[in-house]
Every structure is written in C-alpha cells, then in structure tokens.
Amino acid sequence: MKRAVVTLLVSLGLSILVAVSFSRTNPPTGRDWSLSLAFVICSWVAAWSASWVADLVLPKAQTRWIVPTIFGLGIIAAWEAYVRASAIPVVLLPSPSEIAAKFVAALPILKADFVQTILRAVIPGWLMGSGAGFLAALVCDRNDFLRRGLLPLGNLVAALPIVGVAPILVMWFGFDWPSKAAMVVVMTFFPMLINTLAGLNASGQMERDLMRGYGADWFTTLIKLRLPAAMPFIFNALKINSTLAMIGAIVAEFFGTPIVGMGFRMSTEVGRQNLDMVWAEIAVAAISGSFFYGCLSLAERKVTFWHPSYRR
Amino acid sequence: MPILTITFAIIVIWYLACIPMNAVLTTPKIANAGGGLANTLAYSWNEVRPVLPSPHQVAREIWNTVFAVAPWTIKSLVYHLWVTLSSTLVGFIMGGLLGILLAISIVHMTSLEKSLMPWVIASQTIPILAIAPMLIVVLGKTGLPDIFTKASISAYLCFFPVTIGMVKGLRSPDVMQQDLMRTYNASWTQTLWKLRLPASLPFLFTSLKVSVAIALTGAIVAELPTGAVAGIGARLLNGSYYGNTLQIWSALFVAAFAAAMMVWFLGELEKQSLKRMGAKP
Numbered sequence: 001m002k003r004a005v006v007t008l009l010v011s012l013g014l015s016i017l018v019a020v021s022f023s024r025t026n027p028p029t030g031r032d033w034s035l036s037l038a039f040v041i042c043s044w045v046a047a048w049s050a051s052w053v054a055d056l057v058l059p060k061a062q063t064r065w066i067v068p069t070i071f072g073l074g075i076i077a078a079w080e081a082y083v084r085a086s087a088i089p090v091v092l093l094p095s096p097s098e099i100a101a102k103f104v105a106a107l108p109i110l111k112a113d114f115v116q117t118i119l120r121a122v123i124p125g126w127l128m129g130s131g132a133g134f135l136a137a138l139v140c141d142r143n144d145f146l147r148r149g150l151l152p153l154g155n156l157v158a159a160l161p162i163v164g165v166a167p168i169l170v171m172w173f174g175f176d177w178p179s180k181a182a183m184v185v186v187m188t189f190f191p192m193l194i195n196t197l198a199g200l201n202a203s204g205q206m207e208r209d210l211m212r213g214y215g216a217d218w219f220t221t222l223i224k225l226r227l228p229a230a231m232p233f234i235f236n237a238l239k240i241n242s243t244l245a246m247i248g249a250i251v252a253e254f255f256g257t258p259i260v261g262m263g264f265r266m267s268t269e270v271g272r273q274n275l276d277m278v279w280a281e282i283a284v285a286a287i288s289g290s291f292f293y294g295c296l297s298l299a300e301r302k303v304t305f306w307h308p309s310y311r312r
Numbered sequence: 313m314p315i316l317t318i319t320f321a322i323i324v325i326w327y328l329a330c331i332p333m334n335a336v337l338t339t340p341k342i343a344n345a346g347g348g349l350a351n352t353l354a355y356s357w358n359e360v361r362p363v364l365p366s367p368h369q370v371a372r373e374i375w376n377t378v379f380a381v382a383p384w385t386i387k388s389l390v391y392h393l394w395v396t397l398s399s400t401l402v403g404f405i406m407g408g409l410l411g412i413l414l415a416i417s418i419v420h421m422t423s424l425e426k427s428l429m430p431w432v433i434a435s436q437t438i439p440i441l442a443i444a445p446m447l448i449v450v451l452g453k454t455g456l457p458d459i460f461t462k463a464s465i466s467a468y469l470c471f472f473p474v475t476i477g478m479v480k481g482l483r484s485p486d487v488m489q490q491d492l493m494r495t496y497n498a499s500w501t502q503t504l505w506k507l508r509l510p511a512s513l514p515f516l517f518t519s520l521k522v523s524v525a526i527a528l529t530g531a532i533v534a535e536l537p538t539g540a541v542a543g544i545g546a547r548l549l550n551g552s553y554y555g556n557t558l559q560i561w562s563a564l565f566v567a568a569f570a571a572a573m574m575v576w577f578l579g580e581l582e583k584q585s586l587k588r589m590g591a592k593p
Contacts, residue, residue, distance in 0.1 A: 051426065055422075071428070071431065072431060093450070161529040162529070164560075167552030251533060
C-alpha cells in the first residue's frame, strides 16, 4: 500500500516536472526525444500506479472494471498534457480534446463511412465468411479425404499475408463495397474452418461412445454433443474474425474505393494533413471493434456457460 | 496423398476458371481466330494482362523476376522480398522481446495484470493493420529511419500473441513445482530462469509462429503508403495501379513462400530446442 502510494506520487511529480520543463524550453518543441521519452515513462508509471492504488483500496468486486478504466483515463490525461506542454504540431499528434471536438463536428461523415465500411462490407462479409467456413468444416468432418487435404492447406493459408489478395479482389469485384465484402470473406474463411474442425474433435472418446451406445446418428451426435463442445473454438474463431474483418475491409479500401468509407477517409485525410479526422476515424474503428468484440464475449458467456474459464 | 489431390484439383479449377474470368478480354480474339476449343484455351491461358492469370503464367513471371535478373536490381523480386523481410525481422525481434518482457512483468505483478491486460486485449481490437499507413506517415515525419517505422508496425502486431502465449506459458508450471522452488528458497529470478522460462518454451514457439506470419503481413501493409518505392507491398500497389496482374500474383506467391519458410524454420527450431530439453519426439 505504502509502496503503491509513494510510486504514484513520485511518478506524478516527475511527469509534472518534465511537462513544465517542456513548456519552459523556448521555443517549445515536440521533438526533444529525451524529454519526450522521460515523460512517456513517468506518466505511464503514474497511470499504472494509480490503478495499483485503486486495486488495493477498492473492494474486489469493483476492480475488474475500475482498474483498467483508471489506467486508460490516466493514459489519455498524459496524452493531453504531453500535447499541450510540448506544443507538438497537430500534423504529428492531435490532443484527445481536439479529436473529440472533430468527432462531434464530423458526425455525419463518420456515419456515412461507418455505414459503407462496417454495415455493408464488414458485417455481411464476416457472416458469409464465417458461415462458409463453418459449413466447409462440417463437410470436411463427413469426408475424411477432404479433411486431410484441406486442413494442411488451411494451416498454410493462415500463415500467408492474405491482405495481398486485396488488389486482385478490387480488380474483380469493382471499387464499391462488394470487393471489400469479398476480401472479408476470404480473410475469415480459413480461421473458421480450422477452429471448427479442432472444436468438432474436442469432445471426448467416452462421450462419443456413449452417444453411439444410445444409437444416435451423426446428426444427433453433432447437435447434442459435438457442436456444444465445439462452441468455445467457434467463438474463438468468431472473435479472431471480427478483427480480421475490420482489417480486411479497411485495407481493401486502400486499393480503390468510391469516395466514402473509413479506409478511404483515413488515407485522404492523412494526405491533407487532417490528423484529427484520421484519429476520429480510428476512434470509430476502435469503438465499433470493441463493441463487436464485447457482444461476442457476452454471447459466448451465454452459450458456453459450462466452460471452466467462467467458473467462479 | 490427399494434399496432392487437393492441390491438383485446385490447379485444374484454376485453369478452368481462367476461361470464364478472362472472357471479357478474350471473346473477340477467339471469334477472330475462328473459335474452337484450342483457340479458346490458347487465348484464355496466355492473355498479356489477364483478369485471372493461369498458373504457368505466374510461374513464368516468378522465374523471370527471381532467377533471370540480378538480385540487387529493382526489377528483381528477390530485392523487394529482402526489403520487406528485413523490416519484418526487425519488427519480429522487437515485438517478440516486448511481448516476453510484458508477459514476465504481468506474471510477477498482479496489479499490472489487472490494469494492463484489458488494454493489451483492447489494443488488438483496433484494426492496427488498417491504420498502419497513417502511423507510417506520422512516424516518418519524426525523422526515424524508414526501416524502423515499418518494423514498428510489425512489432505492434507481433507482441500480442507472444504476450498472451507467454503469460499462459509462464503460469504453466503447477503449484507443486512452484512449492518445490519455494522450499529450495529460490529467488524469483531463479524461479523464472530455472522453472518458468523452460516450461514456457512450447507456448513461446507456438506464439512466435503466429507472430512471424503477421509480422510479414504488417511489413507488407506498412509499405503501401510510402509511395511504392520498394518491397512486396510496393509491388502489389504498383501492380494494381497499372493493372499488371502477373506482378501482383507473383509477388503474392513469393511472399507466401517466404512466410511458409519462416514458419517452417521456427518449427525446426522448436523441434531442436525441445529435443535438447528432453521432450519426447
């Protein structure tokens, strides 16, 4: 306890000291590397020790949400302080308050981009790719020859830089959202295939023998035993795919796009040096990505409530 | 044997797909030549700028750009691959070390786990690969060397699987073994060095194999905004600007080969090190 408080106070004091010495240097520059680094380290330690103190002080039930929140707020506060103290140019790093202001001001544009990229490309592509991967896994499960052929191939493809297919898909499906959705489908197919196959083999031999003892056919065994057992793997794939889908759609937009979409906006606004707009788009991506991920986690909790990792 | 069959089937399907895919370009030419199956195949499989190049065209293009030109010239794919691979490896090493350090500190400090772990996970829900080009432009303005900015993208992508895997791995020794270390009065560095690190090696290699693949992806994407100067990503972008599909496909295959080689190399390293630690083959 004592150590945590001392660390917090010392690091806070040090960061303030560095920030003050920043603003005193005349003219203030953001490119003083030693000072920048010192500030980053001090404020990071400050944010961390603040959450450390919170962890010790608060009752255990609350720490799960509050500790990381305090840490995140500390980082944002340090970011704001750093930008103000060092007078770093906006083209390098806008402050959180500037980004928030831009976010509110540019809401209609952000909404259009959100619809174009997330609703038209990411979600349909994610559904189609994951669905196709799931069905392919079921087919492979029925046909061992296909499984032994496709599984090594799937493992190989998983290691490949798939984003490279983006220019080809843009060429085939045109500039608008179908090519982005196709990119998402390509990116999400194999993770789903591999994970579902692994999941279908997760049920134990004993349990399968029991099902056989009941005289259950393949389909009944699948529904009652093997799919529930595979759910943790399937959700794992869905989570991996949710990030991959965002990446696929945005990267595909770099290779050709109509004049709307998150990837398009980011690349053009960087060219026009409107970094605050770029960061607003990043915020949209982060928020929708985390929201997506959070929904999946909730659904996973509901479906796989029996899994050891949720036991208390 | 199933692998060979599937690969063969894919190549056959690829050849067949060339016919309808290239129909836009080839139909008038085939009609001029008098139609017929032989003409259809000849034109569909040998278009100069095909929508879908046939496998032998891609193979010839790879041969021409890898073996037929000197490896240090700008026309050679070896040169571009080297540009990409060098930043991949730098980023991979940076990210791997960062991941291991983070995992070690997370395992030893509970408050760090509570505060940092959610953010480590949140950091990966941001599509970093998608915003990589912006980061490149911003980092480029700070005057750091080019390879370092590209490598930092790879490092950012790399560290996550390593951290997750290593936290699991460092925690994998069971309570009995940890108690034994305590009865030996081992300090935490000794416990780390003699028990936790060896126990985490299998986890480390699994994560490293994942990371090296995404490090390559990161390096390729990081090359997109730098104006297509050099590297696999530059080849892709150039090819898509000028409709040079052969160039895209050959760059893609060479990158795939490089990724497979790196994963294979790590796999061998894993086998060797586990063997020396006394694991059963």
